Amino acid sequence: QVHLQESGPGLVKPSETLSLICSVSGGSMSNYYWTWIRQPPGKGLEWIGHVYSSGRTNYKESLKSRLTISVDTSKQQFSLKLSSVTAADTAIYYCARGLYYDSSGTFDHWGRETLVTVSS
Amino acid sequence: QSVLTQPPSASGTPGQRVTISCSGSSSNIATNIVNWYQQLPGTAPKLLIFNNDRRPSGVPDRFSGSSSGTSASLAISGLQSEDEADYFCATWDDSLNGLMFGGGTTLTVL
Numbered sequence: 414q415v416h417l418q419e420s421g422p423g424l425v426k427p428s429e430t431l432s433l434i435c436s437v438s439g440g441s442m443s444n445y446y447w448t449w450i451r452q453p454p455g456k457g458l459e460w461i462g463h464v465y466s467s468g469r470t471n472y473k474e475s476l477k478s479r480l481t482i483s484v485d486t487s488k489q490q491f492s493l494k495l496s497s498v499t500a501a502d503t504a505i506y507y508c509a510r511g512l513y514y515d516s517s518g519t520f521d522h523w524g525r526e527t528l529v530t531v532s533s
Numbered sequence: 534q535s536v537l538t539q540p541p542s543a544s545g546t547p548g549q550r551v552t553i554s555c556s557g558s559s560s561n562i563a564t565n566i567v568n569w570y571q572q573l574p575g576t577a578p579k580l581l582i583f584n585n586d587r588r589p590s591g592v593p594d595r596f597s598g599s600s601s602g603t604s605a606s607l608a609i610s611g612l613q614s615e616d617e618a619d620y621f622c623a624t625w626d627d628s629l630n631g632l633m634f635g636g637g638t639t640l641t642v643l
Binding site: 457458459460471473474507512516517518519520521523524525526 | 535565566568570575576577578579580583584589621623624625629630631632633634635636637
């Protein structure tokens with residue numbers, strides 16, 4: 414069974430870089446869209462972006478200038494880096510496995526929630 | 534504010550049928566597949582319906598989806614207490630070039 418596990422700091426200072434890693438076990442990373450999604454506490458879901466197993470990326474337009482998502486298939490990991498964070502970036506962050514094609518939005522496996530708080 | 538509009542809440546009694554709508558536009562629902570996610574309290578979302586009307590293995594056939602024009606809907610028949618959750622629709626938006634989620638609907642089983 415595929416399992417996704419996020420890791421990273423739960424507290425980040427304003428203007429610094431939020432970094433998370435998602436470790437994938439139980440299956441190959443090939444031919445999937447490895448995705449980050451976030452959810453501000455008590456609010457709805459927001460797609461952040463994804464990286465295909467080949468390394469090709471697609472990002473939410475409003476986050477593009479601050480965002481890097483990368484994959485390391487040899488380590489069975491993919492990562493999120495979001496720079497110059499503000500309180501608006503405080504959210505539960507999920508990693509997820511996307512199926513089929515770039516824009517399908519079909520996520521069949523999700524990591525457990527990771528709360529990241531931006532505060533000094 | 535999301536480009537996909539869902540009612541913030543819905544409710545029903547056990548055994549009833551409930552429908553949750555997701556309203557979009559020509560740049561999203563009309564031209565792309567819609568998926569539905571169920572989020573139980575304190576847990577990650579779970580894929581409930583994909584490709585408009587397909588159920589992943591393990592999802593009861595009480596759950597069904599449909600899409601027509603610029604709207605999609607999720608129907609839950611034979612409502613059960615364990616169906617209390619938040620439900621989100623999701624689809625790609627060609628104008629915004631990104632995946633969009635609806636604002637979510639909180640379902641209460643009375």
